[in-house]
Amino acid sequence: MAKKSRKELIINEAAIIFKQKGYSATSMRELAEKVGIEAASLYNHIRSKDEILEEICFSVAHEYLSFITEIEERECSYTDKLKGLIELHIKLIIEKPNEVSVANNDWKNLSDPKKKLYKEVRKGYENRIANILTKGMQTGEFKQLHVSVALFTLLSSLRWIELWYRPGRDVTADELKHDLTTFLVHGLKN
Amino acid sequence: MAKKSRKELIINEAAIIFKQKGYSATSMRELAEKVGIEAASLYNHIRSKDEILEEICFSVAHEYLSFITEIEERECSYTDKLKGLIELHIKLIIEKPNEVSVANNDWKNLSDPKKKLYKEVRKGYENRIANILTKGMQTGEFKQLHVSVALFTLLSSLRWIELWYRPGRDVTADELKHDLTTFLVHGLKN
DNA sequence: CCTACCGATCGGTAGG
DNA sequence: CCTACCGATCGGTAGG
Numbered sequence A, B: 001m002a003k004k005s006r007k008e009l010i011i012n013e014a015a016i017i018f019k020q021k022g023y024s025a026t027s028m029r030e031l032a033e034k035v036g037i038e039a040a041s042l043y044n045h046i047r048s049k050d051e052i053l054e055e056i057c058f059s060v061a062h063e064y065l066s067f068i069t070e071i072e073e074r075e076c077s078y079t080d081k082l083k084g085l086i087e088l089h090i091k092l093i094i095e096k097p098n099e100v101s102v103a104n105n106d107w108k109n110l111s112d113p114k115k116k117l118y119k120e121v122r123k124g125y126e127n128r129i130a131n132i133l134t135k136g137m138q139t140g141e142f143k144q145l146h147v148s149v150a151l152f153t154l155l156s157s158l159r160w161i162e163l164w165y166r167p168g169r170d171v172t173a174d175e176l177k178h179d180l181t182t183f184l185v186h187g188l189k190n
Numbered sequence C, D: 001c002c003t004a005c006c007g008a009t010c011g012g013t014a015g016g
Helices: A006-021 A028-035 A049-073 A078-095 A097-109 A112-138 A147-159 A173-188 B006-021 B028-035 B049-073 B078-095 B097-109 B112-138 B147-159 B173-188
Strands: none
Touching: A006 A028, A006 A049, A006 A097, A006 B097, A049 A078, A049 A097, A049 A112, A078 A097, A078 A112, A078 A147, A078 A173, A097 A112, A097 B006, A112 A147, A147 A173, A147 B147, A147 B173, A173 B147, A173 B173, B006 B028, B006 B049, B006 B097, B049 B078, B049 B097, B049 B112, B078 B097, B078 B112, B078 B147, B078 B173, B097 B112, B112 B147, B147 B173
């Protein structure tokens, strides 16, 4: 966390406001005020409002992608891959709650070459998890369910942790991981 | 479905666009165009853009509330109440996919007396489900988990069906209900 | 339901 | 990084 460029500071601050009120409802003037400069001055560090959203969405996407690669490469049961996936999602939500939230909720506001790309990246991520679930069903580790139902139920549970979970309020991160794993693994396991 | 007032037509159309691009990113001119009139003419039927969002959010909220009351009154196991809840959420998402989506994603854009009220109503709904889960844990029907983890994992799975499920594409409503029930009930049951 | 139009605010630029 | 400002668009109103 040594030095943070002005641009990074702007993006961090933007993620906080975008999470609270959404990308479209946030004005550059409001963002500038939070950063402590005039709106016009923001443009010395970023090219456009769009660019901020892009940086947030794709940096989150890349974090998820690099972790899923690591999970795929592990030599372990599909159940253990599932556990790793749960752990990964909790970790990222705790590390970057604002960015994850914005990527989940506001990617629709990306403009079009980037939006199309984002959807492809996201779809790719989903396919790789679907693959883990399918194989786990084939080996008999998991119940025979429609893959899309298993996939999106799992992903909904994981993606929307950020909407309700606040670390340490009455559930610690470890307790969250434990209970969520119990719930989801027992739901999927044969 | 006999006669639909002009106002209802406007609200239905709004729900479709709000779902696609979000409340803030949708202009009254765009809505007017879809309805087939001039933007100014919308105001003969609705008071403000705000009002449209309010009607959508609270009509959805009231549907959920009336169903949860019915479930509470059933004389059955907590497991069966849980199954009823899953069925209810699927039913509402299939009946009113756009409205449910807008209520889930855009309630943050309500302005403030109404936003506060919405949060209370929503919290009340969550508490009543938490109550079912807590009692089911006490009787030993359900696993001992932190109630908030069980509650929000369940609700995330149910609320965000609308993001991915399209009836009949490759999973029928009955298959969805069956697989989702299997997943969630096995996850929670002792 | 439309024409005409309002003040406010938006994202962003020029020039220093 | 600021002052000054742009054209575009916003939600909404007046008056018919």
